[in-house]
Amino acid sequence: MRRTVGALLRKELLVELRTLESVPGMSLFAVTTFVVFHFALNRNSVDGDLASGILWVTLLFAAILGINRLFVADAEEGGFDGFLLAPVDRSAMLVAKVLTLLAYLVVLEIVAVPAFALLLLGPSLGGAMPGLLVTLALGDIGVAVIGTLVAALAVQTRARDLLGPLLALPLLVPIVIGGARATSPLLALSHPTGAPARWLLTLGLYDLVFGLIAYALFDFLLED
Amino acid sequence: MYGKGLRALSIATVAAMALALALVFFYAPLEAEQGFLQKIFYLHVPLAIVALCGFVLGGLLAIQHLRTREARWDMRSYVAIHMSLIFAVATLITGSIWAKGSWGHWWVWSEPTLVSFLIVFLLYATYQPLRFAIEDPERQSRYASVFAVTAGAFVPLNFIAVRLSTAYLHPRVLGSTSNLPGPMALTFVVSLAAMALLFATLCKYELTAKHTRAQVRALRRRLTGETGAPIRRRSAAPSLQPTAASAGSATGSGA
Numbered sequence: 181m182r183r184t185v186g187a188l189l190r191k192e193l194l195v196e197l198r199t200l201e202s203v204p205g206m207s208l209f210a211v212t213t214f215v216v217f218h219f220a221l222n223r224n225s226v227d228g229d230l231a232s233g234i235l236w237v238t239l240l241f242a243a244i245l246g247i248n249r250l251f252v253a254d255a256e257e258g259g260f261d262g263f264l265l266a267p268v269d270r271s272a273m274l275v276a277k278v279l280t281l282l283a284y285l286v287v288l289e290i291v292a293v294p295a296f297a298l299l300l301l302g303p304s305l306g307g308a309m310p311g312l313l314v315t316l317a318l319g320d321i322g323v324a325v326i327g328t329l330v331a332a333l334a335v336q337t338r339a340r341d342l343l344g345p346l347l348a349l350p351l352l353v354p355i356v357i358g359g360a361r362a363t364s365p366l367l368a369l370s371h372p373t374g375a376p377a378r379w380l381l382t383l384g385l386y387d388l389v390f391g392l393i394a395y396a397l398f399d400f401l402l403e404d
Numbered sequence: 405m406y407g408k409g410l411r412a413l414s415i416a417t418v419a420a421m422a423l424a425l426a427l428v429f430f431y432a433p434l435e436a437e438q439g440f441l442q443k444i445f446y447l448h449v450p451l452a453i454v455a456l457c458g459f460v461l462g463g464l465l466a467i468q469h470l471r472t473r474e475a476r477w478d479m480r481s482y483v484a485i486h487m488s489l490i491f492a493v494a495t496l497i498t499g500s501i502w503a504k505g506s507w508g509h510w511w512v513w514s515e516p517t518l519v520s521f522l523i524v525f526l527l528y529a530t531y532q533p534l535r536f537a538i539e540d541p542e543r544q545s546r547y548a549s550v551f552a553v554t555a556g557a558f559v560p561l562n563f564i565a566v567r568l569s570t571a572y573l574h575p576r577v578l579g580s581t582s583n584l585p586g587p588m589a590l591t592f593v594v595s596l597a598a599m600a601l602l603f604a605t606l607c608k609y610e611l612t613a614k615h616t617r618a619q620v621r622a623l624r625r626r627l628t629g630e631t632g633a634p635i636r637r638r639s640a641a642p643s644l645q646p647t648a649a650s651a652g653s654a655t656g657s658g659a
Contacts, residue, residue, distance in 0.1 A: 329554065333547055337537035343530065347551070350527035351558060354565035361569060382568060386561065393557050397550045400470055 181275075184268040188276035193283065195253065202246045203287050210242040210292035214299045225302035232363035235296055236356050239289065239316075240323070240349075246284045247327035248344045250277060251335035264402060274328060274398040281324040289316055301367065308366035311374050315366075318383040319359040322390060326351045329394040332401045351390075358383040407612045410605075417605045420598035424591070432591040441505040446591055448498040450599035451491050452521060456559055458488030458603060459528060463556020466549035478545040478642045481552050483610045485531055486641075487603060492525045520566035527555050536640040545642050618644035 196202060217234050218224070226234060254260050263273055293312070297305045305312070327348060334344035362379035428446045435442035462485035469477035499521070503512045513519060534551055538544040 333534070333551060336543065336547065337534065338539070339533070339537045343534055343537055346530045347527075347534065350523050350530075351554070353523050354562055357565055357569045378568070382565060386565065389557070389561060393554055397470075397553055400546055400550050403546065 181269050181272055184266075184272035185275045185279070188263075188272060189279050192276060192280040196280075196284075202249050203284050206242040206245050206284065206288045207291040209245055210238050210288060211295045211299075213238045213241065214292075214296055218300060223300075226300050227302040227367055227369040229360075229364045231301055231367040232360045234300065235293075235363065235367075236319070236360045238296075239285075239292060239319075240352060240356060242288055242292065243281075243285060243323050243327060244345050244348060246281060246288075247331045247348055248334075248341055250281060250328065250331040252340075255335045260402065270399045270402050271395060273402065274394060277328045277331075278324045278394075281327050282320055285320040285323060289320070303367060303369050311366045312363060314380060315359055315362045315383070318380060318387060319355050322355045322383060322387045323352060325387060325390045325394050326355075329390075329398065332398065336401075354386050355383065358386065407616075410608055410612060413601070413605050413608060417598070417601040420594070420601050424595040424598040427591040427594055432588050433585070435588075438506055441502070444498055444502045444505075446595040448495060448502055449592070450596040451498060452495040452517075453596060454599045454603045455488045455491035455495055456521075456524070457600075458484050458491060459524065459559050460556045462488065462552045463559075466552035466556070469545065469549045470553070475545065475642060475644065478549060479611065479614065479644065480607075481549060482535075482642050483607050483614075485528060485552060487607050487610065489525075489528055489531070491603065492521070492528065495521060496525060516567040516569070517563075520563045523562055523566065524555075524559055527558060531555070532640040535642075536638070539638060541643050548642075614641070614644060 214234070217226075217238070221230075254263070264270075293305075293316075330344055330348040330351065334340045334347060337343050358379045362376060362383070365373045365376065424446070428443055432443070432446070434440060462481045465477050465481035465484060469481055499518055500510050503515070503518070504510050511518075531548065531551060535544055535548050538547055
């Protein structure tokens with residue numbers, strides 16, 4: 181299992197490195213969205229609730245770009261067939277794809293969070309960094325798990341670019357709730373405090389439950 | 405064949421609905437603060453509970469479909485979710501009317517139950533487009549079941565998450581039956597039972613109609629002596645192709 185996941189993950193990252201199909205697009209999208217927010221809100225700096233909302237919505241929509249493309253190569257170039265012919269555990273594909281998407285999200289945030297701090301954020305990010313990292317990590321796991329499941333569902337349909345986001349957004353609402361609520365006190369202009377443990381716990385539990393659901397159901401999506 | 409018990413169930417539903425409405429209008433006392441408007445509670449809350457239970461039921465039936473791979477479980481899951489969607493639309497409309505009447509706004513974001521219901525509705529609204537977008541019937545039913553299980557598990561999770569996120573701005577006087585006065589609680593329970601019966605009856609009607617239509621089609625094909633493969637229209641509903649064997653086996657366990 182571990183070797184299979186390793187091989188699949190290497191393949192995914194190699195394909196991404198050679199084609200540069202997802203991650204640069206996602207990062208550019210996030211930065212552009214911050215600029216759009218600047219003009220749409222007509223504000224030079226944001227803080228608190230508004231800042232955490234903008235950050236999470238932007239990361240979410242950028243993640244959806246990656247989710248939409250996650251399985252396209254496998255469906256179109258026969259990646260699924262090759263994988264199904266190999267005598268390996270099918271859950272390996274789920275784990276590898278979740279890790280791939282997670283890696284995309286981490287790179288996206290390495291670009292997007294400093295850009296956000298530079299372009300829009302009022303208060304400085306220094307003290308908020310540890311809390312923000314934990315919240316983002318928990319949110320990313322959830323987005324990666326749900327995104328992989330939804331991408332596998334949507335990729336075999338005729339309207340996959342449409343159905344992927346439609347399926348993913350409602351499922352990701354609890355992550356936005358948890359993430360945005362946990363982040364907003366970190367980005368407050370006056371008296372920034374730590375991320376409330378209640379929201380981190382909610383995020384963690386949501387990740388865990390959807391991880392189990394995805395693990396139980398993913399095999400059924402790979403049966404042809 | 406599939407309509408067995410349908411008449412008794414229909415009569416029971418009509419009687420229960422009549423009893424529930426009679427209780428709502430003539431027996432249950434007027435609520436002190438909201439007056440007559442509060443009566444919509446006996447329609448709105450049972451609709452919401454039945455719709456949510458129907459969504460979860462659709463998920464459980466989908467688990468059964470994934471385990472057994474029998475088309476009839478997929479059909480039942482589809483019908484349960486389809487009917488719950490209709491109930492959910494009715495819930496949102498009655499909820500909006502109630503919110504307008506008691507709080508003065510058509511939509512209230514601070515009411516966690518309403519908001520989480522909307523999110524669940526938006527998720528399930530993609531069920532039929534998802535089915536419709538997959539052409540192969542076997543894959544369609546399998547993917548739809550995976551969706552139904554995921555979404556069914558999402559229903560309670562989402563309610564927890566949204567409820568956590570909202571401070572209780574509005575007192576939840578009517579949230580549970582435990583703090584209702586006796587006559588109101590009785591009326592509510594009867595209304596809930598009537599709504600559940602209505603759901604079951606409508607599901608059974610839809611299942612019967614689908615089976616009957618498939619049977620009529622098969623008989624017509626036999627009568628005209630067509631032998632080629634049946635022409636399949638693309639559809640969001642699961643398709644039934646009753647052969648003699650499957651029609652016989654499904655009769656015994658008809659929903």
